[in-house]
Amino acid sequence: MGDPTTYHFDLDATLRPKHAMLEERWWPGIRDAALEASSARIYDPIRGVRAVVIHATAGGSSAGAASVIFDRKASFHWLVPDEDEPQHGSFVWATCHEARAAWHVRNTCCHPAIWDGRGRINHWSLGIEVVNRQVRSDAFSDWQVEATAQIVRYAWAKYPNLRHVVSHAMLDPARRSDPGRLFPWERLRTAVLDGREERVSELVARAAEVEAVRPSAPLCMVV
Numbered sequence: 287m288g289d290p291t292t293y294h295f296d297l298d299a300t301l302r303p304k305h306a307m308l309e310e311r312w313w314p315g316i317r318d319a320a321l322e323a324s325s326a327r328i329y330d331p332i333r334g335v336r337a338v339v340i341h342a343t344a345g346g347s348s349a350g351a352a353s354v355i356f357d358r359k360a361s362f363h364w365l366v367p368d369e370d371e372p373q374h375g376s377f378v379w380a381t382c383h384e385a386r387a388a389w390h391v392r393n394t395c396c397h398p399a400i401w402d403g404r405g406r407i408n409h410w411s412l413g414i415e416v417v418n419r420q421v422r423s424d425a426f427s428d429w430q431v432e433a434t435a436q437i438v439r440y441a442w443a444k445y446p447n448l449r450h451v452v453s454h455a456m457l458d459p460a461r462r463s464d465p466g467r468l469f470p471w472e473r474l475r476t477a478v479l480d481g482r483e484e485r486v487s488e489l490v491a492r493a494a495e496v497e498a499v500r501p502s503a504p505l506c507m508v509v
């Protein structure tokens with residue numbers, strides 16, 4: 287088990303993927319609420335994004351997590367469903383506009399390892415919530431970890447200055463411990479930096495090219 291207040295790693299710009307797919311759907315009806323539960327970014331919405339913050343909900347349902355946005359209390363950009371929900375294994379929920387600063391970290395929080403200790407992290411970060419009860423009996427599923435990694439890879443490909451992946455606990459150790467001791471941080475790090483999925487699609491694309499240039503045999507002789 288790890289110490290969530292130490293969970294972080296940096297993204298090496300030389301390994302940045304050119305593109306990364308993300309299977310996501312908007313949570314039904316949340317877009318307008320998310321506009322009211324977020325702020326205009328004070329930095330450029332593409333070049334100004336420097337970090338991804340990993341959270342866990344401490345509740346057992348995506349609906350419970352999404353309700354804080356409908357209540358305009360807090361917000362985050364994506365929600366990773368729990369294993370007993372029908373979306374698990376298929377897609378993640380988009381819950382706030384990426385161009386907006388979602389409300390997922392207190393403004394006063396900062397850490398020297400994360401963009402030289404700057405505050406107002408929401409303005410230069412994206413937030414991911416993973417649905418998990420935060421109790422010993424509720425393990426994170428492999429798919430939840432992979433889906434979280436895929437969101438990070440998607441963001442890494444999209445935001446050229448994205449450098450830090452960090453836990454909420456590291457940014458706010460006095461008040462938060464998420465994503466918790468049971469979150470497999472090393473596995474997340476490996477999945478983000480490894481990027482097998484894109485390599486597989488590249489191989490498939492290359493195979494398709496070979497197929498395309500191969501002279502096609504006549505299916506039938508027309509005389």
Ligand SMILES: [Zn+2]
Nearest residue numbers: 341342454464
């Ligand atoms: Zn959190």
